[in-house]
Amino acid sequence: MMIPPVDLGTQYRGLKTHIDAAFQDILNSGTFILGPHVAAFEKAFASYCSVDHAIGVNSGTSALHLALLGLGIGPGHEVITCAHTFIATVEAIAYTGAKAVLVDATPDTCEMDVTRIEAAITPNTRAIIPVHLYGQPVDMDPLVEIARARNLPIIEDAAQAHGSTYKGRKVGSLGTAACFSFYPTKNLGAYGEAGAVVTNDPELAERIRCLRSHGERARYHHDLVGYNYRMSAFQGAVLNIKLPYLDEWNTQRRHHAEAFTKLLADLPLTLPVEAPYAQHVYHLYVVQSDQRDALYDALRASQIIAGIHYPIPVHLAPAFADLGYEPGSFPVAERLAKEVLSLPLYPEMSMEQIERTVVVVRGFLEAH
Ligand SMILES: Cc1ncc(COP(=O)(O)O)c(C=O)c1O
Incomplete structure (x- = not known):
């Protein structure tokens, strides 16, 4: 018998009744994008991460892109992250027109070596993205200290670390904003592409909400050049059912x-x-x-x-x-x-x- 890298079928069979009922509800309602299932998940996930706001989007990559844009990052800016990460962390920086500045990893935890951050900062640095790789948080206290001293925001890439904690505090609550992926194989996985940004900053949350849906603040009132990065109702429903587990x-x-x-x-x-x-x-x-x-x-x-x-x-x-x-x-x-x-x-x-x-x-x- 094969031992696969993950087993999504067994998990589905355990939750089938709830998931099938939620999907039926969505099919009957005709609300396939955002809607009550996504809103309920956003509320529950914000609370799970001990933050005020969660914005559901269509992937972890989009979450990173919008967090950067929401913080005003663009051409001429530099963003520091780790050379040992999934490519999406660095792609999101490139999408904004900013330049990724990389630092090496630590040999034991395989994560961003925070002792190398200071040397990577230049007058153009506008943010730092620690990646909580493999499910373990980066050593945040020294990083927060460096960032605070220079007034630099921290965007946690928490795509692989749902529910992990740093000194007892949940990832997602350790920086200015945090980005999650709900790719199906993640610790909290959807049944398609999905992601979220979480933050305690109400203005940043509002900008990201606006950017995820064509820059709209009200229907067909476009204040910003935005994106179509909305979360599917089906994914919101799956995530809401899975979160308690x-x-x-x-x-x-x-x-x-x-x-x-x-x-x-x-x-x-x-x-x-x-x-x-x-x-x-x-x-x-x-x-x-x-x-x-x-x-x-x-x-x-x-x-x-x-x-x-x-x-x-x-x-x-x-x-x-x-x-x-x-x-x-x-x-x-x-x-x-x-x-x-x-x-x-x-x-x-x-x-x-x-x-x-x-x-x-x-x-x-x-x-x-
Ligand atoms: C560290 C990291 N960042 C970002 C992403 C991007 O997430 P998504 O695949 O949902 O776009 C992933 C997903 O694999 C990831 O592992």
Whole structure:
């Protein structure tokens, strides 16, 4: 039997009655975009993140784009983020006409190295985007201190970290605004594309609300050049039904991660580190090995599907050649791109599946 990287079918079967009923309600109502299901989710998600406002949009990438635009970021500006992230973080900066300035990652938590931020700031810097990669928050206190001293907003990229906490505080409430993706495989996933921006700033929330729907403040009154970035009613309904289960699913992920860590501890493999300030929600369980590609193949040969997040660091992607970086610019990100491997991990995973994965990893490493 194959062990997939995620299992969305089992989760759906558990929630089927509620989801099917909500979809039927939407089909009968004819309100397919925004509407009461999205409004209810926005309210519940803002409260979950301990913030005042949530704005539902059509993807995490759109959420980042609108957060940047809402803060007035555009041509001539620079935005600092990490070289080891999913490409969307940097794409959103490019959409605004601003330039992405990258910093290297830390070798253990694989996240933005906040000790490198200060050196990356220039007179053109207008924002910082920490990425809470793999489900663990960036070390926010030193970052907030640097940003405050220079009056720079922080936009959290929380696309992989729904429900994780930093020193007991929820991600999403740690900066000026935060962006979430609800791509189906995320810890809180929709059944299509969806995302949200959350913030405590009422004016920023209002601008983002306006920008997500053609710059309208009232129907056909266009105050800004906006976008069609609205959330689908079907996605709002799915997310609203799933949100109450998020903490339980995150707890299951943490248990599975603990089991992996215990069973893999004696092997020549770098295991994920939970920072003392963090509660990791293990969107991904990422190990590091200098034999990554061969290990990936060995797992695949045993029908265990691992992932690689991500094989090419942003600064070496042809799409971002114009940022002017080169091989060697960010040595940690470059090494991680060669060595990271995401083992299958999802709430519905069984102990037997975890043990089978460990047997294959152990067998490979003992033979090589
Ligand atoms: C770190 C990060 N940022 C942004 C995004 C973009 O989200 P979406 O795929 O919903 O556009 C993702 C999604 O995979 C992500 O992992």
